[in-house]
Structure formats: structure tokens, C-alpha cells
Amino acid sequence: xxxxxxxxxxxxxxxxxxxxxxxxxxxxxxxxxxxxxxxxxxxxxxxxxxxxxxxxxxxxxxxxxxxxxxxxxxxxxxxxxxxxxxxxxxxxxxxxxxxxxxxxxxxxxxxxxxxxxxxxxxxxxxxxxxxxxxxxxxxxxxxxxxxxxxxxxxxx
Numbered sequence: 162x163x164x165x166x167x168x169x170x171x172x173x174x175x176x177x178x179x180x181x182x183x184x185x186x187x188x189x190x191x192x193x194x195x196x197x198x199x200x201x202x203x204x205x206x207x208x209x210x211x212x213x214x215x216x217x218x219x220x221x222x223x224x225x226x227x228x229x230x231x232x233x234x235x236x237x238x239x240x241x242x243x244x245x246x247x248x249x250x251x252x253x254x255x256x257x258x259x260x261x262x263x264x265x266x267x268x269x270x271x272x273x274x275x276x277x278x279x280x281x282x283x284x285x286x287x288x289x290x291x292x293x294x295x296x297x298x299x300x301x302x303x304x305x306x307x308x309x310x311x312x313x314x315x316x317x
Contacts, residue, residue: 175310182291189287193280194250198233198243205229206253206269207277213311223256223266252276 183197190200205224208215214232224232230240244267247253252273258264269277292300 172310175307185287185291189280189283193276196243196246198235199247199252201233202229202240202243202247203252203269203273203277205232206267207274213308222258223268225258225264225266229267247273 186200187197190197193200195203205212205215208220210216212232218228218232220228226240226244227237229244230237233240244253248255251270253267254270255265256268258266295303
């Protein structure tokens, strides 16, 4: 049947850690009246310098919905529904692209900026708790491994 495999154990371990992380994050963002996906969109629009996609893609302009869908690996329809909720909550706004008025770009509102600023201390505390017991060197090595794995997945 299925045999023990170090490669499979590593990838399933990453999957389990990611699933647990999402569950913990849901608790965190629900207190702010957001879904996990809405929170992730906000940190993308806030240009969180820790997001791998933004590091790779070097976005200068505010993001478009299609770029968010690509970054999050979801359909354009899914992103549209999430954006509509954030628009209704007045956390984001659509603006015309400076070069092409047909293109709509997404920006956070001051309300969203305040929300992120309020949530950031608890976010950093939670992140620290998740990585307790790892040295700075181990964290840097782990990040390097994750980046290489992601690149391998994207290249295959």
C-alpha cells in the first residue's frame, strides 16, 4: 500500500502546519469581523513586505483583482465576491489606473489601515508563539527551505 517516505512526510508536514496556521488565524481575524481571506487581501493591499508573492513580483502600483486572484491561487469570481464584501465594509476602494482608466486597482481605506495597525501587535505576538523554540539561524534556514520548495513547485 502506501510506504513511509521522507519527501512525502515533509510535504504533508508543511500541509498540516499550514492548515493549523489557517485555523489559528481564523480565530484571530474573526475578532476583527473579517474572514481569513479578507484579512489576507488586506495584508496584500497593505504591501506586507513579508509576502513571498510581493517579494517575487515587485508590485509598484496598487493591485488589481486579477493579480490578487493569481497571488492567492483562487478564481477571479472568488476574489470578486471577497472584494465586494471589503468594499461594503468600506475597508477598500477601487481606483482608476493612472495609465488606463478601464483598469481598476484596489487600495485600502484609512479604516483598513487603522484596523491593520490595531491588529499588528497581536499578529506579531502570535507569529512569535508559533515559532517558539527556533533560533534566528533555524528560522532563516527554514525560510530558505520554504522558498526553495515553493520555487520547485512553481517550476514543475
